[in-house]
Amino acid sequence: MSNLLNVGTRALVANEVALQTIGNNIANANTVGYSRQTTVLQTVEGQFSGGGYIGKGVDIATIQRNHNEYLTRQAALSKSVSASDIARANKLLQLEDIFTGGKNGLGAAVTDMMNAFSDVASAPTDLTARTVVLTRADEAAARFNDAATQLTNLQTGLRTELENSVDAVNTLTSSIAAVNLQLQQARGNGQSPNDLLDKRDNLISQLNQYIQTTSIDAGDGTVTLFAASSQPLVLGVKSNPLSVQTDPQDNTKTQVAINFGNQTAVLSEDMLGGGEIAGMLKFQNKDLAEGVNLLGRMAVSITTVLNAQHQLGLDLDGNAGGNLFSPVNMPNGVGATFNTGTGTIGISVDPANVAKLAASDYTVTYTSAVAFTVTRNSDNTVVTPDPVTGSYDGLLITPGGTPNSGDSFLLRPYSNAAADIGIAFASPRQLAVASPVQAAMGTTNTGSLSVANLTAKSVPIPASVTLTFTGANTYTRSDIAGTFTYNPGTAIPYDAANTASGWSLTMSGAAQIGDTITLGPANTSYAKLNAGNADALMDLRDLALFDGASLADGYASLMSQVGVRVQSVQYTAEVSKSIADNLETSRTGVSGVNLDEEAAKLLQYQQAYQASSKMIQIAQTIFDSLMASVGR
Structure with a gap:
């Protein structure tokens, strides 16, 4: 009689625990990081009798945690990589917003400045046209300054985000160390502390959102977490905090370091692998650095070539030109x-x-x-x-x-170039648009000679030089002995050994014996009326400056380089997110709660519980009948 009652009692308790476990699963169906639990039952060893072994019921072996270690690690790793790519892509979008196109963009300002020289070329003495050039130059400088300020603000915001992420990492590693201690203490009872294990796995998953880690089971219930391949974030029940510091070689950049007491080790973004911190550091050290350098190179190149050409002209008072923009000091x-x-x-x-x-x-x-x-x-x-x-x-x-x-x-x-650029003077009279060299054809010339191009190479212009043609293709010079060859369309330098001095002359047409042309410094009246240097400044629009791109197309090239990088990183982020989502789906397929499945089990164990209760009721009835018979 007692055996039947014991079997029923055991069954009742076992099925009650199973129902409680199912209820716990249903209650935590939407709890992040929860792993489905299963009550594992085992048969109580039977008792031998003459008629064989008589079963003694059921016992609870354990509450099993449905968990796949490999899928959990892969899901955390893929989430880390995805977080890095997404963080970098989001920052690149902010960088792209700085380099906007359209009429308000930097490219339009540079184009307007270069085009403004055309009005001065048409009316060299018009102070209004000269003022427009200076206004456009000042606007272009202001656009450079504004873009540099936005890049600085982006770096400042990036440091703040890194500090927030590092704080989150430190909080999570401290929590993981605390859970390690709890698991270490719970290890001696012989059963798996499922909820604590879920809690730790969830904390590690959250940690990988910020910084990619690898874990090693220490064998005492704790895990050791490493970042950047070999730097220990969590060692058993102790965590090592991260910190944000300024790069000692570049005070505009930020580094993330791990602290071991009084010592620190800088974590390279290349070693970090994944996580938001790695993504932000990659953006800072690669994408943002390139953006700063592209903008700075553009500022340096434009100011250098415009200043050099402006210095080869004469202003409205006949003085040699100076710098148009303040020189960039590297x-x-x-x-x-x-x-x-x-x-x-x-x-x-x-x-x-x-x-x-x-x-x-x-x-x-x-x-x-x-x-x-x-x-x-x-x-x-x-x-x-x-x-x-x-x-x-x-x-x-x-x-x-x-x-x-x-x-x-x-x-x-190029770090400060865009921030430092500015116009060097404010008076329109100082705009040097006149050419300092002039050419005078001989009054008795009979050929069809004409000046195709006359360019100043240095200021002041050397003393006058007369070319006298001794034939259709030969000429002599008043300053150098000898006979020289004339080819229409081929430049004649003032000094063949130093083409950057004096002037350069290109002629067209046919020469006749005795034809002459004299080249020398421009007189005062000619300097006020000609705009040869304004034409030379406009010609700079087609000068190849930026990896083969012209000055006029330099900003478009910059936008293109940033845009290509944005598209590439966005595509990478989409792919890594898809991989992370698929692995998380695989993980939850093992560990997640299926409410339909749990509902079916609920009915199954409910019926088993009711049957167990009926078994106890029958045992009680039999016992009562037995006692009644004995009483008679």
Whole structure:
């Protein structure tokens, strides 16, 4: 009798626990990180009798956590990669918004400035037309300044977001360490603390949203979490906090470091792998840096070539032109913290190679006390100096001090260019649009000679030189002995050995013996009426400056480079998100709660519970009948 009652009681308790577990599943169906639990039942060992083994009912073996470790790790990893790509894509969209097109964009301002010279070319003495040029130049400078300010604000906002993300990481790692302690303490009871394990897995999943981690089971109920391949974020019941600090070589950039007591280790974005922090650092060190360099190079190139050409003209008072824009001063190289020498590095633009300027930072590394290599950081290419001027990608490097072998310097030539650009003067009379050189054809010429192009190469213009034609294709010069060959359309330099001096003349037509042309400094009346330098300034629109793109198309090229990067990263973000969603679906397929399935089990165990109750009721009835019979 007691055996029947015991079997019924055990069954009643087991089915009640099963119902309670199912109810817990249903209650947590929408709880993030919850893993479905299952009551595992086992048969109580039977008792031997002469007629065989008699069963003694059922017992609860454990409450099983439906969980796949591999899928959980893969889901967390893919979520981390997706978070990195999405964070970077969102920041790139903000960068793209800075470089807008249309009439309010920087490109339109530069185009309007260059086109304004056409009105001055038509009316060189018109002060209104000259004022319009200066106004357009000032507007272009203001657009550069505004874009630089927006880039600075973007960097400032990025640092704030990094600090918030680091705070979240520190909170999560502290929580994981605390759960590790609870799991370590609960390990001795012999049963799996399912809810604590779910809590820890959920915390690790949240942590991977910010920083990608790898985990190792320590064997004592705790897990060790590593970031950047080898840096321990959580060691058992202790966590190591992250911090945000300024890059010692570039105070505009931010670094994330892990702290071990009094020591810190910087986490490279390349080593971090995934997570929002990695995405933001990649944006800062690659995308934002390129945006700053593209804008800065554009400012440096435009100011350099316009200033150089403006200096080759005469203003309304006959004075040689000065700078149109204030010259951009490039900052000196910043020495690495490990340098042992006292060396310095100065940088400036090579006027002869402005078209070679590359939108990049550079690293100068000394291989001896006097020799160094220059590496372009954007593609890690060692740059070969120009054989004539010795410049590197259009940059002149001026070493100073006493460096030692192994010393290194970071060069950021374009970091302040867009913020510093501004017009150099305000008076329209100072606009040097007149050519300082003039040509006078001989009054007795009989041929069809005409000036196709006359360009000043330096100021002041040398004394007058007369070319006298001794034949259809030969001429002599009043300043140099000898006979020279004339080819229509071919430039005649003032000094063939130094083409950057004096002037350059291109003629068309046929010459006759005795024809002459005299070239020399422009007289005062001619300087006021001609606009040769305004034409030369307008011609700069077609000058190839930006990786083959013309000055006029430079901003469009900049927008294109940023736009291509945005599209590429957005596509990557979409793919990584799809992968993360699929893996999360696979994980929840194992660990998630299916309400239909739980409802079916609820009915199953409800009936088993009722049957168990009926079994106890029957045992009670039999016992009562037995007692009644004995009482008679």
